[in-house]
Amino acid sequence: xxxxxxxxxxxxxxxxxxxxxxxxxxxxxxxxxxxxxxxxxxxxxxxxxxxxxxxxxxxxxxxxxxxxxxxxxxxxxxxxxxxxxxxxxxxxxxxxxxxxxxxxxxxxxxxxxxxxxxxxxxxxxxxxxxxxxxxxxxxxxxxxxxxxxxxxxxxxxxxxxxxxxxxxxxxxxxxxxxxxxxxxxxxxxxxxxxxxxxxxxxxxxxxxxxxxxxxxxxxxxxxxxxxxxxxxxxxxxxxxxxxxxxxxxxxxxxxxxxxxxxxxxxxxxxxxxxxxxxxxxxxxxxxxxxxxxxxxxxxxxxxxxxxxxxxxxxxxxxxxxxxxxxxxxxxxxxxxxxxx
Amino acid sequence: xxxxxxxxxxxxxxxxxxxxxxxxxxxxxxxxxxxxxxxxxxxxxxxxxxxxxxxxxxxxxxxxxxxxxxxxxxxxxxxxxxxxxxxxxxxxxxxxxxxxxxxxxxxxxxxxxxxxxxxxxxxxxxxxxxxxxxxxxxxxxxxxxxxxxxxxxxxxxxxxxxxxxxxxxxxxxxxxxxxxxxxxxxxxxxxxxxxxxxxxxxxxxxxxxxxxxxxxxxxxxxxxxxxxxxxxxxxxxxxxxxxxxxxxxxxxxxxxxxxxxxxxxxxxxxxxxx
Numbered sequence: 274x275x276x277x278x279x280x281x282x283x284x285x286x287x288x289x290x291x292x293x294x295x296x297x298x299x300x301x302x303x304x305x306x307x308x309x310x311x312x313x314x315x316x317x318x319x320x321x322x323x324x325x326x327x328x329x330x331x332x333x334x335x336x337x338x339x340x341x342x343x344x345x346x347x348x349x350x351x352x353x354x355x356x357x358x359x360x361x362x363x364x365x366x367x368x369x370x371x372x373x374x375x376x377x378x379x380x381x382x383x384x385x386x387x388x389x390x391x392x393x394x395x396x397x398x399x400x401x402x403x404x405x406x407x408x409x410x411x412x413x414x415x416x417x418x419x420x421x422x423x424x425x426x427x428x429x430x431x432x433x434x435x436x437x438x439x440x441x442x443x444x445x446x447x448x449x450x451x452x453x454x455x456x457x458x459x460x461x462x463x464x465x466x467x468x469x470x471x472x473x474x475x476x477x478x479x480x481x482x483x484x485x486x487x488x489x490x491x492x493x494x495x496x497x498x499x500x501x502x503x504x505x506x507x508x509x510x511x512x513x514x515x516x517x518x519x520x521x522x523x524x525x526x527x528x529x530x531x532x533x534x535x536x537x538x539x540x541x542x543x544x545x546x547x548x549x550x551x552x553x554x555x556x557x558x559x560x561x562x563x564x565x566x567x568x569x570x571x572x573x574x575x576x577x578x579x580x581x582x583x584x585x586x587x588x589x590x591x592x593x594x595x596x597x598x599x600x601x602x603x604x605x606x607x608x609x610x611x612x613x
Numbered sequence: 614x615x616x617x618x619x620x621x622x623x624x625x626x627x628x629x630x631x632x633x634x635x636x637x638x639x640x641x642x643x644x645x646x647x648x649x650x651x652x653x654x655x656x657x658x659x660x661x662x663x664x665x666x667x668x669x670x671x672x673x674x675x676x677x678x679x680x681x682x683x684x685x686x687x688x689x690x691x692x693x694x695x696x697x698x699x700x701x702x703x704x705x706x707x708x709x710x711x712x713x714x715x716x717x718x719x720x721x722x723x724x725x726x727x728x729x730x731x732x733x734x735x736x737x738x739x740x741x742x743x744x745x746x747x748x749x750x751x752x753x754x755x756x757x758x759x760x761x762x763x764x765x766x767x768x769x770x771x772x773x774x775x776x777x778x779x780x781x782x783x784x785x786x787x788x789x790x791x792x793x794x795x796x797x798x799x800x801x802x803x804x805x806x807x808x809x810x811x812x813x814x815x816x817x818x819x820x821x822x823x824x825x826x827x828x829x830x831x832x833x834x835x836x837x838x839x840x841x842x843x844x845x846x847x848x849x850x851x852x853x854x855x856x857x858x859x860x861x862x863x864x865x866x867x868x869x870x871x872x873x874x875x876x877x878x879x880x881x882x883x884x885x886x887x
Binding site for chain 1: 790
């Protein structure tokens, strides 16, 4: 593999609370190559957002503790001083967020907010920055960008606001764009448009994208590799194709089984994963998915490592089951159970 | 007695009494005091108003500047001992009654055997800015500070609470993710949206003070403003004067609120008509 652009090594994020220490992220490691699209999938509370927020060090909770390294361009981001960190944020690594309704400051014009990002990182005058803001808005598909650039955020629809957010994030040609559930707050039709837009822009701008979502359907189109997170850990990591066609972890099966599909006969109910996500203060012993896993056996009391267990070297998972056993077991979960 | 009753129209029905009073206040402007028939009410107020304006506007400048500074400082120093310290200080400021504080200030700065530090303080009273701006300033500096203490404490606490609220907003996170410095995030992205409550409080308080609410301060410092006029007429139960000062006060409270609404729209574009 080529030199990675970003390398996260054993990242641990925990929060001290009244009830105990919450281990929100517990030893996450991954690499990102230039121009790659990495999907991070998991349910609420699995630590996917916290992982990416701590890469940019955007959480300033006094009760937070972070361990591990985030290597970007040979430097550990965790050890940068305040000024260096501000250069990285928005300049080298940009981020867009879940709710476009609240992610822009309501009292400033869209164009000014985009120009602000440009002026912070580039040595240009205000007029140039403003012109660039118009160009960016055109690139993300805002009609009549010349006039809409002077609109306030409340004059934009949700989808347009998310487009404007993307324009703002791409303003400085970042190496990495982190998109934290960029489509969750939008209509399904708009979701598809935004994902298509990201797919197009990653080529125009040459940025790598980390796409955080709880919806495997969202990453299915554009991700190169996918990491599935559960309870602060990556439980399965592999190329998109492998993950969709040869999923190794029962949790991934559950996620796949819960997607409604048009190419299969309609079953009575979609699959749902029984139970609740585990407490992050006192997580279950061994495999974190064990209490909810229908295939758990004695060995699961011991935590499995994230290693390759199939014949593909870069398809990693944390499950003790034999690959042959899995092939039988997962069929029921994914294909809609009893009918098979 | 009957003649006086007739002169003030008190032998007429209530609505007519009211209309007569308004006519003499606004149209003929010849309403006179009950007690002192030589005192014409309208000129009395127009003479007192500049004093009150001087007092309140000066105090307002001081309290806005210092409460914003203290509010910002408290947020910057959050997590250190200075934040609660500042807030306790603010609470002490709020808790001190203005008449007590004013008397203590007078005791320190006016007594015959005061320390040399305060030897420059002029005697109580008022000098118009038109006759001597420097003396005007010296006469008003302690009244200004005395009024401000209460409002600085109050406004600083309100602003701090609003800033901490706004800090968790998504757009503040966006601003940080853009790589803006903490100072710029605080001043440009947090302060402006936090000023809404601040401005509405300011409009109310400013209107009340200009309308004669600085009564106690004016009395304590011997400033012949509208508050003092109200106080004197209250003591004598001089109804025409009280009536006039109330109308005058109502006028400024209304004006202040209208200005606040205009300022709202400047602060938050969502309030502007499309």
